[in-house]
Amino acid sequence: MGSFLNVTVFRYHPGTDHSPRTESFEVPESKQMAILDVLTYIQNHLDRSLAFRFSCRIGMCGSCALFINGRSRLACRTLVEGLGTKIIRIRPLPNLPVIKDLTVDMTPFFDKYEKVKPYFIANEDREDFYLVPEESKERDLVDKMLECITCGACFSSCTMVTTNSHYLGPAALNRAFCLIADKRDGAGDERLRLVNGPEGIWRCHGQFNCMEVCPKKIIPTWSIQQLKKRCVFRKWMGMG
Amino acid sequence: MKPIAQTQADILILGSGGAGLLAALHAYDANPSLNIILAVKGLAGKSGCTRMVQGGYNVVLDPQDSHEKHFLDTIKGGGFINNQELAWTLVTDATRIIHELENKVGCFFDRRPDGRVHQKAFAGQCFDRTVHRSDLTGIEIISRLRDQVFARKVRILEECRGIDLLIRDGRVNGVLLLDIRSGEPFIVQSKAVILATGGGAGMYKISAPSKEKTGDGAAMAFRAGALFVDMEMMQFHPTGLLAGNSQLTGSVLEEGLRGAGGYLFNAQGERFMERYDPERMERSTRDQVARASYREIMAGRGTVNGGVLIDMSHLGAEFVERTFPGMVDRVKDIGKDLAREPIEVSPTGHFHMGGVKIDKECRTNLEGLFVAGEDSGGVHGANRLGGNGVAESTVFGARAGDAAAVYVAEHTFSPIDEDQAKALWEETRKPFRRSRGEDPYRLSQELKNLTWEKIGVVRTKGDLEQALGKLSEMAEQAQQVRASGSPAFNLEWNEGLNVRNQITVARMIAKSALVREESRGSHFRLDFPQSDNAHWLQNIFLKRQGEKEMQIFTKAVDFSRLRPEEVV
Numbered sequence: 001m002g003s004f005l006n007v008t009v010f011r012y013h014p015g016t017d018h019s020p021r022t023e024s025f026e027v028p029e030s031k032q033m034a035i036l037d038v039l040t041y042i043q044n045h046l047d048r049s050l051a052f053r054f055s056c057r058i059g060m061c062g063s064c065a066l067f068i069n070g071r072s073r074l075a076c077r078t079l080v081e082g083l084g085t086k087i088i089r090i091r092p093l094p095n096l097p098v099i100k101d102l103t104v105d106m107t108p109f110f111d112k113y114e115k116v117k118p119y120f121i122a123n124e125d126r127e128d129f130y131l132v133p134e135e136s137k138e139r140d141l142v143d144k145m146l147e148c149i150t151c152g153a154c155f156s157s158c159t160m161v162t163t164n165s166h167y168l169g170p171a172a173l174n175r176a177f178c179l180i181a182d183k184r185d186g187a188g189d190e191r192l193r194l195v196n197g198p199e200g201i202w203r204c205h206g207q208f209n210c211m212e213v214c215p216k217k218i219i220p221t222w223s224i225q226q227l228k229k230r231c232v233f234r235k236w237m238g239m240g
Numbered sequence: 241m242k243p244i245a246q247t248q249a250d251i252l253i254l255g256s257g258g259a260g261l262l263a264a265l266h267a268y269d270a271n272p273s274l275n276i277i278l279a280v281k282g283l284a285g286k287s288g289c290t291r292m293v294q295g296g297y298n299v300v301l302d303p304q305d306s307h308e309k310h311f312l313d314t315i316k317g318g319g320f321i322n323n324q325e326l327a328w329t330l331v332t333d334a335t336r337i338i339h340e341l342e343n344k345v346g347c348f349f350d351r352r353p354d355g356r357v358h359q360k361a362f363a364g365q366c367f368d369r370t371v372h373r374s375d376l377t378g379i380e381i382i383s384r385l386r387d388q389v390f391a392r393k394v395r396i397l398e399e400c401r402g403i404d405l406l407i408r409d410g411r412v413n414g415v416l417l418l419d420i421r422s423g424e425p426f427i428v429q430s431k432a433v434i435l436a437t438g439g440g441a442g443m444y445k446i447s448a449p450s451k452e453k454t455g456d457g458a459a460m461a462f463r464a465g466a467l468f469v470d471m472e473m474m475q476f477h478p479t480g481l482l483a484g485n486s487q488l489t490g491s492v493l494e495e496g497l498r499g500a501g502g503y504l505f506n507a508q509g510e511r512f513m514e515r516y517d518p519e520r521m522e523r524s525t526r527d528q529v530a531r532a533s534y535r536e537i538m539a540g541r542g543t544v545n546g547g548v549l550i551d552m553s554h555l556g557a558e559f560v561e562r563t564f565p566g567m568v569d570r571v572k573d574i575g576k577d578l579a580r581e582p583i584e585v586s587p588t589g590h591f592h593m594g595g596v597k598i599d600k601e602c603r604t605n606l607e608g609l610f611v612a613g614e615d616s617g618g619v620h621g622a623n624r625l626g627g628n629g630v631a632e633s634t635v636f637g638a639r640a641g642d643a644a645a646v647y648v649a650e651h652t653f654s655p656i657d658e659d660q661a662k663a664l665w666e667e668t669r670k671p672f673r674r675s676r677g678e679d680p681y682r683l684s685q686e687l688k689n690l691t692w693e694k695i696g697v698v699r700t701k702g703d704l705e706q707a708l709g710k711l712s713e714m715a716e717q718a719q720q721v722r723a724s725g726s727p728a729f730n731l732e733w734n735e736g737l738n739v740r741n742q743i744t745v746a747r748m749i750a751k752s753a754l755v756r757e758e759s760r761g762s763h764f765r766l767d768f769p770q771s772d773n774a775h776w777l778q779n780i781f782l783k784r785q786g787e788k789e790m791q792i793f794t795k796a797v798d799f800s801r802l803r804p805e806e807v808v
Contacts, residue, residue: 013726013728016726016728030484030485030486031484031485031486032483032484032485032486032488032573032574032575033485033486034486034487034488034573036487037485037486037487040487043731044681048724048725048731048732049724049725049726049730050731051728051729051730051731052731053282053283054451054487055282055283055286055287055288055450055451055452056286056291056292056450056451057450057451057487057488057491058292058488058491058570059569059570060291060292060376060378060379061282061283061286061287061291061292061450062286063282063283063286063287076487076488077573079573099421099729100421100728100729101729103421103729106283110390113390114390117391118387118390119346119384119387119388119390119391120344120345120346120384120387120388122343122344122346126343127339128339129339129342129343129349129356129357130342130343131354131355131356132351132355133351133352133353133354133355134350134351134352134353134355134358135353136355139351142348146348146373146380147374147376147379147380148383149379149383150286150383175387179346182346182348184343184346184348185346
């Protein structure tokens with residue numbers, strides 16, 4: 001230890017600043033230091049005007065996703081040591097408007113999320129729990145894709161989102177898949193219609209950028225693939 | 241000064257954890273024509289601790305279990321000073337609410353091989369009744385709740401924090417808020433306010449909660465004159481991760497680790513729980529295990545970093561990795577392997593059992609003010625069982641929403657006292673005029689150390705008196721903090737507001753802890769190490785008196801359902 005990190009941080013306050021700039025800071029490295037600790041150090045000791053966002057600090061809330069050394073990741077789960085360099089560049093998530101410095105407005109992300117009707121709609125009024133055996137296929141399909149923390153890392157890394165601002169994006173489509181594959185839900189057909197279009201699943205070109213950056217190891221590309229299969233099947237069966 | 245922007249809502253909810261979101265859903269579903277505003281200090285559904293729930297949700301589902309058993313576990317765990325009506329409401333409503341969460345809200349809880357909902361073992365309970373979704377249950381609960389709120393016409397104001405409750409003629413009729421992003425104030429005039437901001441355990445040096453939880457709700461309610469109960473009861477979770485200076489320090493390794501059979505060792509390799517609770521060992525309640533660990537550490541039998549060790553390796557690496565993937569993952573972040581080696585842990589500030597006194601409908605002594613979740617007190621008594629936290633926030637959040645919907649149908653808006661709001665706002669923005677004021681970060685650090693050492697796991701009269709003296713100095717200093725630069729998204733300014741609230745809550749804790757001359761649940765007095773049932777089956781009530789003082793009194797617990805002597 002005793003070494004320093006060279007940290008370059010994006011600074012911009014729209015409406016106040018003419019244009020974005022970057023600033024560099026020397027930060028003393030400490031044991032088990034995450035990017036969140038780096039930012040906290042800068043904020044508390046070097047520049048109090050720096051704005052960034054975090055909440056749970058243990059990878060459960062998805063508030064602190066940032067573009068760190070060329071890749072979207074959670075600040076709280078990104079260890080300095082794991083970056084393999086002392087030179088660190090931190091920018092806000094791409095594809096989202098900046099509020100101030102490293103904080104972005106998540107509205108475009110959630111607007112799209114809301115478009116797929118992300119909320120569960122029970123297929124019947126049920127008194128008791130739906131029986132779904134632990135190891136069953138119907139559970140397994142949903143299980144692996146369920147833990148999305150809506151951090152926006154996938155959305156910010158998807159080139160299809162960058163080139164078409166109307167594209168629903170990986171997180172929204174993954175959520176749609178979770179509900180469509182969920183036997184308890186009754187609005188699958190409607191959701192399938194919502195995602196079956198040029199700005200839905202067909203915009204995905206299977207580049208897997210989303211999978212690479214997901215801190216929860218979700219594979220939205222796979223979910224989208226499942227949705228495509230279902231749409232093709234329906235067409236083939238003459239179900240529209 | 242220009243007038244402060246004003247908007248209106250039938251119901252204003254502060255907080256978007258389990259309590260806030262359930263309140264919004266229930267109020268809306270009770271009457272969809274209501275105008276509801278949900279104001280959140282962070283991002284909607286992302287701030288607060290329901291999302292951070294790992295272990296799960298205690299609820300009676302199995303025919304061999306019963307509400308009576310769950311109630312008894314809750315009361316025993318709470319050292320018999322719970323409000324029994326609230327505790328009974330908790331265990332009975334939980335069964336209804338878990339069905340609502342799964343069947344209506346859409347949470348998809350873990351299943352057994354036969355397809356029924358799985359319930360796992362948690363400490364301090366006579367039956368395996370903890371419903372969960374793997375070992376990161378909160379993500380599923382809060383995400384699905386947020387999705388449902390999206391589906392309804394509820395106005396969500398993100399990164400807006402409450403500054404103070406507004407009162408006219410003894411009735412809470414609105415809140416002065418700060419839009420953190422713009423740095424501008426605004427007023428929400430409302431018929432009812434539901435406070436659900438979460439507790440203030442984050443004020444301790446080693447602590448578990450998310451960043452926003454700085455006792456804002458409790459401090460606002462205190463300033464407004466709310467009545468509090470058992471504020472000395474602050475829970476320390478026994479297994480907080482130690483990770484040096486990293487923010488990861490204090491984060492909880494879930495209770496299920498002990499439930500599943502994990503061992504705790506001191507640095508000398510002894511399973512030290514043998515000395516403290518030979519019968520239940522590591523599956524003893526949180527208060528016992530936290531205190532045992534703390535005492536081992538203080539007696540010099542801790543690790544070099546001031547911790548003890550949790551060891552899961554004897555259960556088999558494959559089992560640990562399959563059952564606790566989230567915990568294994570987190571521990572990996574500090575370069576360790578939970579499945580194969582002992583991990584350093586310490587007690588960590590976790591949950592405030594004390595809070596605003598409520599009734600079953602979440603009403604308070606202040607007209608127009610409803611409180612739910614960790615901002616309220618009485619449900620858990622002297623110690624909360626693992627898995628009863630998210631049950632509380634959802635059960636009472638739903639009740640607050642239902643009750644507020646009824647209340648606002650019978651009440652009208654009352655005019656805001658604009659002078660009061662203006663005066664509060666003047667005070668709030670003063671830090672920008674003090675270039676040489678106190679440093680809020682220094683104050684916050686000082687508070688963390690003070691609370692940890694003097695009003696933490698082990699307390700004495702001397703320490704508490706010292707703490708109170710120091711805290712009143714710090715309260716003065718908190719009135720003199722500085723802020724610089726633009727008010728927009730200004731973290732330094734917000735830190736000053738946070739620390740002011742934390743000091744307010746810390747004073748309530750210290751004051752109550754000094755009064756309770758016995759040890760019970762999470763409250764341990766080294767100078768009164770025994771529980772004193774002859775004198776202390778009492779609740780301690782507290783409220784503001786004048787500008788700086790507190791009025792404090794005790795009252796015998798109302799054993800409305802079960803007397804301690806009836807329990808063998």
